[in-house]
Amino acid sequence: MKLSGMAESLSITKRLTILYAVSAFILLAISVTILDWALVNDMEFEDNQFLASEIQDIRLLLKQHPDEIGAWKKAIERETVASASVYLKYYVRILDGSGVPLVETAGMSEHLKQSSFPVPGDSGYPLEKGVKMQTKEGRPFLLMSSRVGPDPAGTKEKYIQIALDMSHEDAIIRGYRRKMIVILIAGVFISAMIGFLVAREGLRPIKDIARSVQAIGPDRLHERVTSRHWPREVTALARSFDEMLERLENSFTGLSRFSADLAHELRTPINNLRGEAEVALYKARDASEYRQVIESSLEEFDRLSRMIDNLLFLARADSRDTVIACSPVNARKEVEMLLAFYEALSQEKHINVTCKGDAVLSADPVLFRRAVNNVLSNAFRYTPENGAIEIEIGAQDNGSVRIRISDTGIGIEPGNISKIFDRFYRTERARDQYPEGSGLGFSIVKSIMDMHGGSLSVGSEPDRGTTVTLIFDGSRDKPDIAEL
Incomplete structure (x- = not known):
């Protein structure tokens, strides 16, 4: 757990540096191992070739000078002494068939016994590879032996033993390995440093993006990160930040507009209350006049209360925790009950109201009535005398239920249709015709439809009327209409 926590706390630069160092170590270690193996094998091959070549020369000597031990001795001493040096030193011994030494390089018996050598094969040729051994003093040797068989000319059986002193080669290999270890350590260190620089430089665009985002404050939300040229790998990140900034800008703009609209909507009733209070206090009045002032104040209080209730409802609707x-709701019955409430107003303004169709849907009854009532309220409010309001209710092929409410009212300009869902937004004609409104009606309807998983659409033409369509999601289980 501690190690994983430490790993998570490491920066990306440090992680990449460690990965570079580990990768370099593995590659260099493999390379050094292969080179060491190749060097050792090449040297062993050369040593075996050298001993085999010397044995062949000795066999030729024995063939040319059979039983001339003096000649053998002179030739062997000449070869071994002439070639003896710090870099190359080898020993030769010739034995008769009984194993009695006939000729031997000086000092050979002190280091190498006859029994130390491998037994030669019957073929008479030397072994392909010699045998390594180490003396008590720690000197390494490569040993090889060969049998010289008797021939028709009368040459007796003999044995050749030859040994190569590998002390110098061992020193070379040890020195090489020390250098390789130094190179390995230095290579890993240099790779780690280069990896650190490369990682830091590679991650610089991310730090630049972070600095760019940190520099953007509430008064600079219009700025965008993608205004600079970024590498392809971080372009998606920069674009995501820009999308987030755009959402924040829209939210701040909406919040500012909401605050301004809220202040404007609250200012009117508060100014009315204050003005009435100041007038009432300007001079002494009788009880009836004070009563009128209080009744007027209650109307303003009622308007403020409705506004606050609507705002609280919208706040709850925005919460994801709202359930x-x-x-089951019979849409036709609910709409007819709401129309009964507006019957007096429709008769007063001579508005022709028709309701067609029938359907059952699954919804919160209170919220359903509130949504439909808000749409009907606007329809009756902005439809002039002798106008018409038509409600169509019907189920669609996908199981959803559509409620369409059309009127012949003042209509909405095409450029304002998308704005009517903003809180407190009202067109100029709506403010002139009905100044008491708050501009929250369509915001509430849209929130209710979102809570039900449905949709809301508005189509309108100025001076010809507006059509509002509510579509309730058909995925919820509904009973048959005959059951209601």
Whole structure:
């Protein structure tokens, strides 16, 4: 757990540096191992070739000078002494068939016994590879032997033993390995340093993006990170930051507009309350006049209360934790009950109201009535005398339920349709015709439809009317209409 925690706390630069160092160590270690293996094998091959060549020369000597031990001795001493040096030193021994030494390089018996050599094969040729051994003093030797068989000319059986002193080669290999270890350590260190520099330089664009984002404050949300040229690998990150900044900018703009609209909407009733209070206090009045002031104040209080209730509802609707209690709702019955509430107003303004179709849907009954009522309220409010309002209810092929409410009211400019869902937004014509409104009606309807997983659309033409379509999701289980 501690190691994993430490690994997670390491920066990306440090992690990449460690990976570079480990990778370099593995590659260099493999390379050094292969080179060491190749060097040792090449030297062993050369040594075996040398001993085999010397044995062949001795066999030729024995063939040319059979039983001339003096000649053998002179030739062997000449070869071994002439070639003896710090870099090359070898010993030769010739034995008769009984194993009695006939000729031997001086000092050979002190280091190498006859029994130390490998037994030669019957073929008479030397072994392909010699045998390594180490003396008590720690000197390494490569040993090889060969048998010289008797021939028809009368040459007797003999044995050749030859040994190569490998002390110098061992020293070379040890020195080489020490150098390789130094190179390995230095290579890993240099690779780690280069990896650190490369990682830091490679991650610089991310740090630049971080600095660019940190420099953007609430007053600079219009700036964008992708205004600079970034490497392809971080372009997606920069684009994501820009999308986030755009959302933040829209949120801040909406919040600022919401605050301004809220202040404007609250200013009117508060100014009305203050003005009435100041007038009432300007001079002494009778009870009826004070009563009128209080009744007028209550109307403003009621307007403020409705506004606060609507704002609280929208706040709860925006919360993801809000859960609605759905149940089967007969849309036709609910709409007819709401129309009954507006019957007096429709008769007063001579508005022709028709309701067609029938359907059952699954929804929160209270929220359903509130959504439909807000749309009907706008329809009756902005439809002039002798106008018409038509409600169509019907189920669609995908199981959803559509409620379409059309009126012949003042309509909405095409450029303003997308804005009517903003809180407190009202068109100029709406403010002039009905100044008491708050501009929260469509915001509430949209929130209710979102809570039900449905949709809301508005189509309108100025001076010709508006059509509002509510579509409730058909994925919820609904009973047959005959059951309600």
